[in-house]
Amino acid sequence: MAPCPQWDELLFLRVAAGARVPELEKGTVRIKHPARVAGIIQAMKEQGTHKLQVISDFDMTLSRFGCNGRRCPTSHNILDDSRVVSEEGRRQLKDLLHYYYPIEIDPNRTLEEKRPLMVEWWSKAHALLSQQKILKGDIPQIVRESDVMLRDGFDELFNQLHKYNVPLFIFSAGVGDILEEIIRQANVFHPNVNVVSNYMDFDDNGVLRCFKAPLIHTYNKNNSVLRGTEYFQQLSARTSIILLGDSMGDLTMADGVPSVENILKIGFLNDKVEERRGKYLDAYDVVLESDETLDVVNGIRRYVLTETPGSPGQRRGCILASESDWVSLRP
16 A cells, blocks of 8 residues: 655645646656745746746756657767767767766766866867867758657747747757757747857858857856856846756756746756655755656646736635645645
8 A cells, every 4th residue: 555645745736736737746746845846836926927037958858868768869969979970989979978977967976076077078079079070051950860859848838938928048068059950940949048058169161160168068057157148137037937957967057047036946857766866856846757748847837827817815825725724634
């Protein structure tokens, strides 16, 4: 017999239904502090659409981790495995992946240990790619020939954020030229979308010669690489943030926001789920385990952006259980 859920878990199920976010009851969802999450979502709704912004990673967050038992490529993988990279180049890039990726996701290593090794990996990979004489004009075809997939529900997320004029900031350690092309080919590269990533630098003949600075890797996605962009300063009134990521390094993506009133951190736990579950539950408000969809994100976004008649006090009743509900749910 399954153990009885704790009373706060029962409360959260009541909250999820009352808040009209039934996606939070999916089997892939894990939440350590349910009542806190419910409070954040309600506060975002009461703040309103004009206060909201979304900050998201791209690879394995907006794009899929896998499909039918096969890994889907990241924006780096798309280049690494493409016809424009030599067989020897592909072998060397694969060797780097097999050496450094286990380090990247190792829950027993500290971020201080990982950071210099990520710089090594990214620097070596970019140097190898820069030797391949990749043409800027080949990028659209490289993306079309790849197996990249965006998560189910991506079109609803992008289109609805655009409809409600909610800024979507994509902060990626991938290849900006590739991920922008992915979004463009998916017909969701709207004016409200801004991207900060690793961009290729082409010569006058359109041949890749190097990658532009600063180098962005998994564990330096913070304000240190945003200096001079003034992006967050221009959105200083957007104090409610939905943050989407798939690694510990994504947790700092909102560090450049000058004023944060509400932030909901949603983490996609894609790999080594059992081994890393504890750390993700400690770090993210909502953890989605092996979930290749944006269902939960869209459910929350839908609730926050839907206007509810009545005063703030009346709206609060939609998501927070009453005192009698709390008592009745105690074991």
